[in-house]
Amino acid sequence: MTSDPREFLHALFRAAIDSADPARTLARHLPERPRGRVVVVGAGKSAAAMARAVEAEWPDVTGVVVTRYGHAVPTRRIEVIEAAHPVPDANSTMAAARILQAVSGLGPDDLVLALISGGGSALMTAPAPGLTLEDKMRVNRLLLASGAPISVMNRVRRRLSAVKGGRLALAAAPARVVTLAISDVPGDDPRAIASGPTVHDPEAGADLSDVVAQLGADLPEAARALLLAQAAPLPAFQADYRLIAAPLMALQAAAEVARAQGVSPLILGDAIEGEASAAGHIMAGIAQSVLRHGLPVARPAVLLSGGETTVTIGAQKPGRGGRNTEFLLALAVALEGANVHALAGDTDGIDGSEDAAGALIGPDTLARAQAAGLDARAVLAGHDSYSLFDALGDLIKTGPTLTNVNDFRAILIR
Known part of the structure; x- marks a missing residue:
């Protein structure tokens, strides 16, 4: 192993993203080319990069995709x-609206290639009848502050949408729909990735x-009325769904x-959920076991995990931070200076809504914070974990990575 633990952890993070x-x-x-037209649509943080990859193989296709600001790449x-x-x-x-228009009026010999990745729920928004965009925005803010797991968030988003929960595929009928997806959700549930615009939702009612x-x-x-109403189930259909990264x-x-x-x-798992700070304390216990007893793995070892934790804000006004920096700060507090290094970051390059993917900690994190006049437990x-790691120079800033397989955590015990 390289003598620099940070360099080692960065190499693991780069490998995960690549x-x-x-x-x-x-x-x-990619499926076989159809006899008819090919229409490419997509939504997510990786949608533009996926579209460019399609064009590298099929340069004559057309379509429309939506991605996050700053995540666009040139396409032909x-x-x-x-x-x-x-x-x-x-x-x-x-x-x-543009995507729904693109898939309308197609025939059975045509193919809709749907490029779906994390973030598509917000990026492709068609409010259900009776809702406004402002309603959807308010609901999204409430969900983000609620601490609800991503599965619950997506259940709400599907109910309040005219495009999610399989409705995009229904709009494309009778054309064949093939979905290429990058999973950012625990368990890789197709209904949860961008709220499942091309897969049947058996929970619609x-x-x-x-x-x-x-x-x-x-x-x-x-929104309250729609969520409480007895919703009618949508027509069932078979989905051709292909996971290209997870x-x-x-x-x-x-x-x-x-x-x-x-x-x-x-x-340790690719679907770890729950409060970020609680996850940090649990992971600290496992790391301490490796240090003291060589269990469940002997040193030198690295504990790897993925998934999506949450941060429940409560009534107080929060500082700056994301779930990965909060996880790391909780981990550092629980380790109390033990000889452990760790990295946690979102593989899309954005931890929550900040400009960092995540951060790094080491045995000296708490001491350095104290020397800088920062009380790690109060932070x-x-x-306000972002502010602490920013002051220490320990943030990881990759910029948009143009992919998204959710959070990556690596804990190194030498």
């Missing part, structure tokens, strides 16, 4: 629209009264790099 690059993974998942014939994330804006609704109660009095009345693939790529450097990797309680 494993999900559409330029490397997409081509082998497929139009790229940029919109807001995680809260939608007017471009989100315009993009959804589910009781959501518990979610309504959790979101509280600030929930817009039109969290486990990224963890496996990082594990290969660790083995090559003589470090034993232990993948953690105030959800």
Whole structure:
């Protein structure tokens, strides 16, 4: 292993991101060309990069995709629209309308190639009848602050949408729809990736009264009515859904790099959820076991995990931070200076809504914070982890990576 633990952790993070690059993974998942037209549509943080990868193989196709501001790349014939994330804006609704228009009027010999990746829920927004864009924006803000798991968030988003939960595929009928997806969700559930615009939603009529109660009095009345209404199930259909990259693939790529450097990797899971700070405390306990007992893996070792934790803000005004920096600060506090280094970052390059992918910690993190006049425990309680790591120079800033297989965490015990 390199003598620099930070360099080692950065190499693992780069391997995880590179494993999900559409330029490397997409081509082998393309279907046969149809007799009719090919229309490419898509939504997500990787949509433009995926569109460019399609054009590298099929340069004559046309279509329209939507991605986050700053995530566009040059394409020849497929139009790229940029919109807001995680809260939608007017471009989100315009993009959804353009995409629905692109798939209308097709025949059974035509093919719709749907490029779906994380972030598509906000980026492709078509409010259900009776809702406004402002309603959807308010609901998204409530969901983001609620601490609800991503599965619950997407259940709400599907109910309130005219394009999610399989409605895009229904709009494209009778054309064949093939979905190429990059998973950013625990368990790789196709219904959860961008809220499943091309897969049947068997939960379309589910009781959501518990979610309504959790979101509280600030929930817009039109949204409340739709969430509480007895929704009719949508027509069932078969989906051709092809996963081109996923969290486990990224963890496996990082594990290969660790083995090559003589470090034993232990993948703890690709679907870890729950409060970020609680996850940090749990991971600290596992790291301490490796240090003291060589269990569940002998040193030198790296504990790898993925998934999507949450941060419940509560009533107080939060500072700056994301789930990965909050996880790391909780980990550092629980380790209390133990000889452990760690990295946590979002593979899309954006931890929450900040400009950093994540950060790094080491045995000296708490001491350095104290020397800088920062109380790590108080910062953690105030959800201001970004500010602490920024002051220490320990943030990781990759810029948009143009892919998204969710969070990556690596804990090195030497």
